Amino acid sequence: MARGGGGKLVLRIEDTDRARSTSEVAEQILDALGWLELDWDEGPFSQHERGERHAARIEELLDAGRAYRDPATSEQVRAWKQARGGAGYRGEPGEAQSGAVRLRVPDEGETVVHDLLRGEVGFANRLQDDLVIARGDGTPLYNFAVAVDDAEMEITDVVRGDDHLSNTPKQLLVLQALGFDPPRYAHLPLLHGPDGKKLSKRHGAASVQELRQAGYLPAAVRNYLALLGWGTEDDTTLMSTDELVERFQIERVGRASAVFDERKLRWMNGRFIRELEPDAYEQRLSDYLQRYEPAAADAFPAAAPERRRRACEIVREKAQTLAEVWRLIGFLFAEPVDDAKAWTKWMDAEAAPLLAAARDALAGLDRFEPEAIEAALAPIADAAGVRPKALYQPIRVALTGTTVSPGIFDSLAALGRDQALARIDAALRRLAAASG
RNA sequence: GGCCCCGUGGUGUAACGGCUAGCACGCGAGGUUUUCAACCUCGAAGCGUGGGUUCAACUCCCGCCGGGGCUACCA
Numbered sequence: 336m337a338r339g340g341g342g343k344l345v346l347r348i349e350d351t352d353r354a355r356s357t358s359e360v361a362e363q364i365l366d367a368l369g370w371l372e373l374d375w376d377e378g379p380f381s382q383h384e385r386g387e388r389h390a391a392r393i394e395e396l397l398d399a400g401r402a403y404r405d406p407a408t409s410e411q412v413r414a415w416k417q418a419r420g421g422a423g424y425r426g427e428p429g430e431a432q433s434g435a436v437r438l439r440v441p442d443e444g445e446t447v448v449h450d451l452l453r454g455e456v457g458f459a460n461r462l463q464d465d466l467v468i469a470r471g472d473g474t475p476l477y478n479f480a481v482a483v484d485d486a487e488m489e490i491t492d493v494v495r496g497d498d499h500l501s502n503t504p505k506q507l508l509v510l511q512a513l514g515f516d517p518p519r520y521a522h523l524p525l526l527h528g529p530d531g532k533k534l535s536k537r538h539g540a541a542s543v544q545e546l547r548q549a550g551y552l553p554a555a556v557r558n559y560l561a562l563l564g565w566g567t568e569d570d571t572t573l574m575s576t577d578e579l580v581e582r583f584q585i586e587r588v589g590r591a592s593a594v595f596d597e598r599k600l601r602w603m604n605g606r607f608i609r610e611l612e613p614d615a616y617e618q619r620l621s622d623y624l625q626r627y628e629p630a631a632a633d634a635f636p637a638a639a640p641e642r643r644r645r646a647c648e649i650v651r652e653k654a655q656t657l658a659e660v661w662r663l664i665g666f667l668f669a670e671p672v673d674d675a676k677a678w679t680k681w682m683d684a685e686a687a688p689l690l691a692a693a694r695d696a697l698a699g700l701d702r703f704e705p706e707a708i709e710a711a712l713a714p715i716a717d718a719a720g721v722r723p724k725a726l727y728q729p730i731r732v733a734l735t736g737t738t739v740s741p742g743i744f745d746s747l748a749a750l751g752r753d754q755a756l757a758r759i760d761a762a763l764r765r766l767a768a769a770s771g
Numbered sequence: 772g773g774c775c776c777c778g779u780g781g782u783g784u785a786a787c788g789g790c791u792a793g794c795a796c797g798c799g800a801g802g803u804u805u806u807c808a809a810c811c812u813c814g815a816a817g818c819g820u821g822g823g824u825u826c827a828a829c830u831c832c833c834g835c836c837g838g839g840g841c842u843a844c845c846a
Contacts, residue, residue, distance in 0.1 A: 409843065421773050435844045453776070462774065470844040477846045501775055501841040524777080525839075533839075559783095562795085566784040570794040589777095589784080592839065596782045599796040605809080653808050663807085709805095716805090727805035739807045 345490060346375070367543035371553050385484065389475040392483050392513060393436055393468060401512045402468060403427075406434030412464070424464040436469040438479075438512055446504040446511075451521035452588055458504040466505050478502055482509035485518055494521045494585070497592070498533075521585055524564050524592040534595060546600075548627055550658030552611075552619065555604040563593040573606055605655035617647045623657040631661050634668040642667060642749070649745040663741055667749055671736030671758060678732060686729040687766045689719060693730055694759045703752045705744040712744075733762035 346368075368375055396402035405426035407415070412424045426437055445457040468479035475483075485493065485506070500522045510517050526534040534542060546556055554576055561579050562572070565588045574582065611619065621643075624631040635643065646664040654660045665672070696711040697703075716726040727743045734755060740746050747755050 412843095416773095437844095456775070458774070464842090467844050472844085474844090476844070481846090496840090497776065498840050502846095504775095522776085527839085529782095562783065564783085566794085568785070570785060572784095572795050591777050593784090594782060596796070599783070602796055609809085652810095655808080659808090712805090723805050725805095731806065737806090741807090743805050 345488060363544070367547075370547050371543065371557065385480070388487060389469075389480055389483055390473060393473070393475065393479075396438065396468070396512055397436065400428065400439075402436050402438045403429060404431045404434045405437045405465075406431050406471075416464075421462070423460070423462050426465055433471060435467045435471050436473075437465040438468050438509060440465050440508055446507050448500065448503045448507065448520060450500070450503075451519060451585060452590055453500070453522065456500065458501070463504060463508070466508070468509065478505040479509050482506040482515075483513070486510060486513065486515040490518045492519045492521065494523065497522045497525050521588075523588060524590055526563060527592055527594045529595065529597070533592070548658070549597075550623060550627075550656030550660075551600060551604045552607050552657075555600065555607040558607070559600045559603050563595070564589045564591075573603070601655050608654065608656070609651060611651075613644065613647060616651060617643060620647060620657055620660055624661060627658070628661050631665065631668065638668050645749045649741040649749055653741055663739070666735035666740065666746075671732075671734065674732075674737045677736065677738045681728045681732050681738070682762065682766055684770060685721075685725065687763065687770075689715060689721070689726045690729050690733065690759055690763055690766070692719075693726065694756060694763070697747070697752065697759075698756060700752070703748055703755075705742075705748045708744045708747050729762070730759065733759045 346364075365375060393402070397404075403426060407424075407426060415424055416422065423440060425440075425442075428439060440463045441460045443460060445459045446463070447455050447457040449455055466478060467476055469475045481502075482505075484490075503520060503522075507517055528534050543556075557576050557579060558574055561574070561583060565583065567574075567582060571578075571582075608616070621635060624635050646667050650660050650664045653663060692715045693712055696715060697708065700707055700711055712726065712730075713723070716723045719726075728738060731738060731740050731743055731746070734740070734746055734750060741749075750758075
């Protein structure tokens with residue numbers, strides 16, 4: 336956790352899910368980390384070794400008399416507490432040979448968590464139950480396993496969600512019983528979804544994948560996330576990852592939970608995506624389409640490099656996410672889509688002569704480039720005494736099938752003269768057929 | 772219920788106890804304009820609440836209200 340280099344971050348995947356195995360969850364999380372462009376390796380501790388080390392530590396505590404076996408059921412424990420005004424449960428050390436293993440918690444004093452963000456948070460020991468560190472069958476429980484792993488893996492800093500703050504005294508008690516020094520703790524505020532519910536770790540991994548699928552760039556996601564619960568003194572909003580690393584200070588992170596607002600992420604992503612170099616843009620887009628856009632998966636890579644580059648150029652200023660791109664440039668790689676509403680709105684008797692005039696003007700051009708195309712088309716609407724839109728929208732519908740596309744001159748040029756004329760001709764034929 | 776954390780506009784945040792509480796997203800109104808975006812200008816909108824300390828409180832203390840977390844032989 337050293338700032339500015341060399342630090343190594345250990346991520347412990349401790350989540351399980353009834354429907355999925357731990358390794359599936361791990362795979363998903365690692366996939367998300369890879370997308371976020373964070374390097375990772377699996378580390379030296381195997382699942383099997385962990386189990387043996389935990390068992391040894393439990394024995395150690397049992398032998399030292401700091402833990403004991405207790406057959407009490409949860410109902411009995413509840414009754415015990417009820418009878419004592421909610422005091423922490425205390426079993427009968429030394430009696431039983433079976434049952435869960437409980438750690439003996441001191442009756443006096445308090446266990447205080449030194450948190451980087453919240454200062455000292457104290458928990459009275461007399462209110463803390465003698466916590467179960469292992470089940471009757473000997474398998475360890477979370478709060479015990481985590482504490483042992485932290486100690487044995489020599490974790491220096493624990494940064495995790497706020498929801499673990501009240502687990503921390505339990506872990507501290509385990510560490511204390513085993514004679515280990517505790518790591519430093521920082522409990523970050525939780526994130527809430529737009530629905531007001533908390534975004535849990537389990538949803539978290541899925542959520543990063545959703546962000547990926549929604550067409551956001553890793554750099555934008557990192558920037559946005561950093562600004563949740565943290566802000567700079569000088570109100571800087573847009574920061575490269577390098578700048579983030581340089582400026583971020585965990586001590587400045589706020590303590591209140593934050594609501595995840597996707598609209599701001601969209602805006603931010605738009606800023607990042609427009610900053611991308613042409614090659615990077617095409618690469619990102621290509622990867623995205625390959626993964627999420629079945630209709631484009633074959634068509635895009637199969638197209639001529641020149642066309643792909645052109646498509647990226649004309650769409651770049653318009654799309655805020657990668658997910659919006661195909662909708663805008665698909666017409667360059669496939670036939671026009673069928674949008675009945677667009678057709679009935681713009682393709683009428685008034686459109687036919689305008690389209691025909693546009694077709695002739697385009698056919699006569701020497702250079703089929705945006706400026707030349709604009710110069711050729713602009714007079715047509717003028718001469719007919721109609722708003723430019725009356726000319727351009729029918730052309731757009733003829734080329735793309737819809738009313739939304741990149742700039743019409745750019746679109747025409749990118750499509751090329753042959754295809755552009757062919758599509759306008761097809762539209763004219765369809766118009767003629769309709770009018771009988 | 773008990774324990775713990777938190778509370779600046781709709782959202783995310785900034786502000787040595789001291790300026791008309793700043794910035795960003797979003798929203799509204801204009802502008803630009805071939806669609807949708809983008810972009811430019813202007814605008815509305817906030818310190819949960821009641822006390823206390825102080826010359827002075829968003830900032831410190833207490834109560835209340837509100838939100839959240841933990842209260843498992845789950846992680």
